[in-house]
Amino acid sequence: MRPRDGARYDATSLLAFVLGRDAAWLLAHGDAPLSGVERARFEAAIARRARGEPVPYITGVAGFFGRTFAVDASVLVPRPETEDAVALALAATAAVAAPHYCDVGTGSGAIALTLALERPDATVTAIDVSPAALAIARRNARALGAEARVRFVLGDGLAAAPPAARFACIVANLPYVRTNDLARAPDPTSFEPRLALDGGADGLDAYRALVRDAVARGDDGTLVMEGGPDTARALADLAAGAFADARVETVRDLAGLERLVVVRRERRAPSENDVVP
Numbered sequence: 001m002r003p004r005d006g007a008r009y010d011a012t013s014l015l016a017f018v019l020g021r022d023a024a025w026l027l028a029h030g031d032a033p034l035s036g037v038e039r040a041r042f043e044a045a046i047a048r049r050a051r052g053e054p055v056p057y058i059t060g061v062a063g064f065f066g067r068t069f070a071v072d073a074s075v076l077v078p079r080p081e082t083e084d085a086v087a088l089a090l091a092a093t094a095a096v097a098a099p100h101y102c103d104v105g106t107g108s109g110a111i112a113l114t115l116a117l118e119r120p121d122a123t124v125t126a127i128d129v130s131p132a133a134l135a136i137a138r139r140n141a142r143a144l145g146a147e148a149r150v151r152f153v154l155g156d157g158l159a160a161a162p163p164a165a166r167f168a169c170i171v172a173n174l175p176y177v178r179t180n181d182l183a184r185a186p187d188p189t190s191f192e193p194r195l196a197l198d199g200g201a202d203g204l205d206a207y208r209a210l211v212r213d214a215v216a217r218g219d220d221g222t223l224v225m226e227g228g229p230d231t232a233r234a235l236a237d238l239a240a241g242a243f244a245d246a247r248v249e250t251v252r253d254l255a256g257l258e259r260l261v262v263v264r265r266e267r268r269a270p271s272e273n274d275v276v277p
């Protein structure tokens with residue numbers, strides 16, 4: 001998208017927000033005058049965007065998988081790429097009755113709540129280390145009618161999940177940006193919480209812990225991890241080295257960049273070399 005198109009789109013979104021209308025109404029009423037209050041609110045919103053702040057932090061909402069999620073500066077703005085992680089988790093568990101999912105690093109709850117809403121027979125454990133993020137996720141669960149089937153856990157990584165739970169699929173979009181690559185203002189990403197982005201020197205700190213804990217748990221379901229174009233390959237190598245008898249694949253996003261790492265832990269078929277007691 002050309003920058004001018006992006007600016008026009010953002011301005012349209014902000015005007016629609018200020019007027020409490022949608023983009024279709026704006027198109028049909030392009031000559032409607034603004035009141036003084038509306039004009040002042042629109043100019044304030046434009047000024048915030050001009051300083052780099054992402055539109056969803058100004059409007060307080062972001063779209064994900066066809067639903068609207070409340071967001072504020074304590075959570076990452078859910079990304080379209082992450083919808084692919086949800087789609088993979090749903091596909092991997094299509095044949096599983098009443099699946100139990102785990103979303104590690106739930107943020108706004110985008111992944112956890114979408115899984116719960118797309119699979120009305122599912123239960124979900126949603127973990128985040130940030131109390132402020134969990135408050136937003138809980139608010140979204142209430143608004144979207146999913147709170148009865150989503151258990152929120154404040155804690156550090158997969159280790160915070162109930163030990164006895166058996167997950168059909170663990171999904172994680174944990175921080176994966178190398179510390180030296182973190183964006184600076186006015187880049188919109190610089191407005192997002194560092195806790196959601198900073199993956200340490202090689203971008204894999206949070207994922208090293210996740211892979212270690214997933215191996216230790218021994219669930220035999222699927223693990224879906226979102227990485228960045230710069231880190232997905234190393235994340236796949238990390239997973240391949242850690243899981244014996246698992247198929248590890250990377251999945252590209254719409255831009256053709258390696259993005260998702262999928263670990264399929266299938267029960268090993270008996271081999272003729274097995275010792276039969």
Ligand SMILES: C[S@@+](CC[C@H](N)C(=O)[O-])C[C@H]1O[C@@H](n2cnc3c(N)ncnc32)[C@H](O)[C@@H]1O
Nearest residue numbers: 076078105106107128129130156157173195196
């Ligand atoms: C990249 S954001 C993803 C948010 C959401 N899942 C999404 O896809 O939009 C990462 C989230 O992981 C959380 N987080 C970071 N380190 C964590 C840890 N060690 N344990 C649990 N959550 C963590 C952050 O607070 C943040 O909400």
